[in-house]
Amino acid sequence: MPAEVKVQVVQISESASEGKVRNHSVTIDRPEAKGGADKGPMGGEFMLMGLGGCFMSNLLAAIKAREANVSNVKIDVTGTADGTPGRYVAARMDISADFDDRELMTKLVTIAERGCLVANTLKNALDLTINIS
16 A cells, blocks of 8 residues: 655745654755755755665664664765756765675665665666765
8 A cells, every 4th residue: 555755845935945744844945046045955955865864764774683883874965967957867875884894785785775765766767876985
């Protein structure tokens, strides 16, 4: 059975809005150079953070479940926008961490990739690459 996830976005100023989900809220705005007040990231930037956050959540769960010796995990997400209308055509996640066993780290990343709702959604829409450094 399909699961629904609902969020709400409400205008809070001339250029900004507030996104709400459960008991959390974030401010969404445009930079001053694009006519905003720079009160928060733009929606497209949140999309990239959502990709990184979803992936990180699944990766940390895989690490914990296997009691793997992995720490200081960092994911740098880079989106490449192009086209008219504009859209992301590619996204790259560069993952760094302290780990001893590269084979295990690769397995953990594969597990996280399979479990990440955002990555699974985007794979059919853009070129998604994942690198371990």
